[in-house]
Amino acid sequence: MNAALNCQPRLAYPSRLAIALLAVVVAYPMLARSTAAQVAQPVSRPTATAVRLTGAISVNGRLDEAGWAAAIPITKFIQQKPDDGAQPTEQTEVRILYDDDAIYIGARMFDSHGRSGVVTRLSRRDDDPQSDILRIDFDPYHDRLHSVEFDVNPSGWKGDAAEGDRSWDPIWEAASTIDSLGWVAEVRIPFSQLRFSPDSIQTWGLNLTRLTHRNQERALWAYWRQTDQGGPAFYGDLTGLRMRRQPRHVEFFPYVVTRASRLSSGNRLSPFYDPHQTDARIGADAKILLTNSFTLSATVNPDFGQVEVDPAVVNLSAFETFFPEKRPFFVEGRDVFQFGSPGCNINCGPGLSLFYSRRIGRTPQGSGLAFGAGKFADVPENTAILGAVKLTGRTKHGLSVGVTDALSRREEAEVATEDGSRLFVPVEPLTDSFVSRVRQDFRGGNIVVGAIGTSVNRSLSTSGLAALVPRSAQTGGVDASADWGQRAYRFYGAISTSRVAGDSLAVARLQRSSARYFQRPDRTVSDGIFSSTFDPSATTLSGYGAIGRISKSAGNWRWDLNAAALSPGFETNDLGFLQRADYKWVNGTLGRQYTTPNRLYRSLTWLIGGEQYWNYDGDNTGRDVSAYTSFLYPSYWSSTFFVSRNFSSFADRKTRGGPVVRQPGNTNGFISLSTDPRRPLVLSANASGGVDDEDGHNTSLGFSATIKPASNVRVSVGPGYSTGVTTDQYVTSVADSTATSFFGRRYVFAHIRQRQLYLSTRTNVTFTPALSLEVYAQPLLASGDYYDFAEFAAPRKLRKLVYGRDAGTIQTNGSAGSVSYAIDPDGTGPGKAFTLGNPDFNFRSLRGTGVLRWEWRPGSTAYLVWTQTRTGTERVGDLQFSRDSNALFQAPADNIFVLKVSYWLGR
Secondary structure (H helix, E strand, O other): OHHHHHHHHHHHHHHHHHHHHHHHHHHHHHHHOOOHHHOOOOOOOOEEEOEEOOOOOOOOOOOOOHHHHHOOOEOOOEEEEOOOOOOOOOOEEEEEEEOOOEEEEEEEEEOOOHHHHOOOOOOOOOOOOOOOEEEEEEEOOOOOOOOEEEEEOOOOOEEEEEOOEOOOOOOOEEEEEEEOOEEEEEEEEEHHHOOOOOOOEEEEEEEEEEEEOOOOEEEEOOOOOOOOOOOHHHOEEEEEEEOOOOOOEEEEEEEEEEEEEEEOOOOOOOOOOOOEEEEEEEEEEEEEEOOOOEEEEEEEOOOOOOOOOOOOOOOOOOOOOOOOOOOHHHHOOHHHHOOOOOOOOOOOOOOOOOOOHHHOOOOOOOHHHHHOOOOEEEOOOOOOEEEEEEEEEEOOOOEEEEEEEEEEOOEEEEEEOOOOOEEEEEEEOEEEEEEEEEEEEEHHHOEEEEEEEEEEEEEOOOHHHHOOOOOEEEEEEEEEEEEEOOOOEEEEEEEEEEEEEOOHHHHHHHHHOOOOOOOOOOOOOOOOOOOOOOOOOOOEEEEEEEEEEEEEOOOOEEEEEEEEEEOOOOOOOOOOOOOOOOEEEEEEEEEEEEOOOOOOOOEEEEEEEEEEEEOOOOOEEEEEEEEEEEEEOOOOOEEEEEEEEEOOEEEOOOOOOOOOEEEOOEEEEEEEEEOOOOOOEEEEEEEEEEEEOOOOEEEEEEEEEEEEEEOOEEEEEEEEEEEEEEEEEEEEEEEOOOOHHHOOEEEEEEEEEEEEEEEEEEEEEEEEOOEEEEEEEEEEEEEEEEEEEEEEOOOOOOOEEEEOOOEOEEEEEOOOOOOEEEEEOOOOOOOOOEEEEOOOEEEEEEEEEEEEEEEEEOOEEEEEEEEEEEEEEEOOOOOOHHHHHHHHHHOOEEEEEEEEEEOOEEO
8 A cells, every 4th residue: 555655656747748749749830830931941942964975985074075165153151150141252054964884973173262262181091081072962752851972072082871871882883173263163963873763864962062171151052041951851852853764783792701810819728729720711792773663782791890999988986888780781871770869968868779880790699608607619700601691772762771680699608627628518509680671752752651670580499498598589560750941840650569488497697687677676667568667587588679869950949858658578679779667768858050141150959858767666867957058169160068967866777776766956058169170280179077966076088189290191099087086886685584674685786987088099190092001099998996985875876885984894905916705794793794805997998990991993993901919907096107108018019900902793
């Protein structure tokens, strides 16, 4: 009776707020009609005509062929920045030709300063060259939704993107020249690299953008204001394209990889220790243009040795660290599979991440099985991907399709037992990973409805793996979006369900995971559909997730309202990324932007917002308010300011499966300042800090310098230092029947003083548009000093009892490096004494990669890669730069050298 009464007040407030938010979402489209007129309407879309080419074009950056004279010049551009709506300061002429195989763009960018006014730099493909640029955007489907981008600068640098995705690397040609009138760009883009409708008479969306670096001017052919949403909805029309035949194209990329490892780390007593390893492998990628709208991509025995290493992190939480995907096969076209992440203005929630491609080819999950079976084990670094296929495309009626299927190999670890015998232990099962995404456009793309499905199926041949990972996992979801008011206003909503099945031990492991903690003894309610009671005999786990957003993203005033709910049993980590379920979330922001330059700034944006989280028991697990401001000054310096107040709330994850406790409120701030990006030396600095209501605090300082000593060299150096004290760092839990208020366990916490010192360095040297060298290195020193070991005085309370001061006794035994703590939690009382090992740490890491990339013929590349890693740890809690830096560079180094050569075969 009392439990029910106590629960009602916690449920009432979130319920009322959710109902109010729902009412706003339902009512707003009607209210918006009166304000839609305030949103800027686009100017009449301009029209350009492509002319069929007679003769031939040599792409050399000189518009001296007769065909260019027959093309109709595009000359009417409008300035967007810095003076919105003004005439450009420089004249631009662009001509468009085409033949049966390709579309050609010839452009002359006049400059009143002549050759001296042109700013150019040579940079690697898709990097930002910080120079003059001509940008060409096509909407080949002419659906006002999708686009592809091609960029070129006066040095012949190339950039390209599909839906903003820079991993898309089509095969096309570009050349530039600089002369006394300015600069010239000449571009050839094969139709086989584009996707468009099968109609013989084509109309495409088109925009042309000229960026003049010396005065930071942006001029558009199809103009929209800085306060407009922009994008394909505002593009002009490209007419005159008449296709005599539909392109058919096959691209085949066979490759060979040789790898040499020179290892200094590792256990030299292990029979598997081999400091000098050399191997070779072959594989292939393929792209087949099934129609001019659908592409089938495939990879067999892929190798991603050219991918940059992940940075080192120190993670003391119960949650997995997210690392972005960098492998080209999975990165390219990933926008097709986006689902359930509408974004927000401040403090965006995690969304519904159903597809996280780094799950494919991951580190074997059963490594612990191998090390538990014998004294030494040889575990593969990654699970080999036998093959993967991807189908993407779009019909003329607005149906977009994306399908990916990947098969990863069954991996085994060789184990040496105590008696010297050898055995093989399976550490990862044969796994098929599948994802399918469809979206249908209606009313010119103003309404989009979609669905997604993912499936993971594993062949579990051993009881060890069956107890560790599920046999199968499926998710499904539907989403819809609606835009109105020239796409200034938008609504997005998505809902998804998940189901995981397998051995009861594997399902119990998911129930106990940090995403949900079903075993929490004070859990009181379910999600209303699926059970959230810990059941060690269960063989399935099911849940749901939903998210919605309504926003105004154009005009001077901007705002958004967001809501999400993930039930306790929602689980997507077999093929998605999920840190936590069991929460409900609302978020709202209001802001204004000023884009008319004055003597104080060129542009200014401010935002205020607030959010709140609850779990499904109705506990308030987070509530904050925030404010953000950004300035671009007349000098082109920029700054940002951010401050937030997080109020005290309940913490249902703090005890890692134990009862709910309380966490203190805190106030945090961030400030950054950057100098003019046009200069040879660009500096930026940032500082952040915060304090909580229990005297915890943190401070972080960062600095970066980007040096451009030559037009083809860029060096970035970014040191940083952080320090802070956390007052409630989880240490461990121990069984004690006398701890009745905590259901028979004691949850031990401590203060921790952390320090981190790092240096991120990157050097890019671009010898030619096809030959570049990039070197990245990150040394990191980190330490953690634990002290004032304590336990919470009671569940749902903030107060803690420090051992030896507020309760019981604590005795330190041993010396530095081998310290232990003997704790009696209640002194002479009945509580059970226990011992803790020393949790202090000192972590040192150096990770670096050097990549020499050469596109030795169009589409064919060679990579020479060197990767070095050094790591070291010590059971001390302080950070001493001299000692730790010397120890880092004296730590054993692992060096890996990779040579990868691919050859493009196309027809």
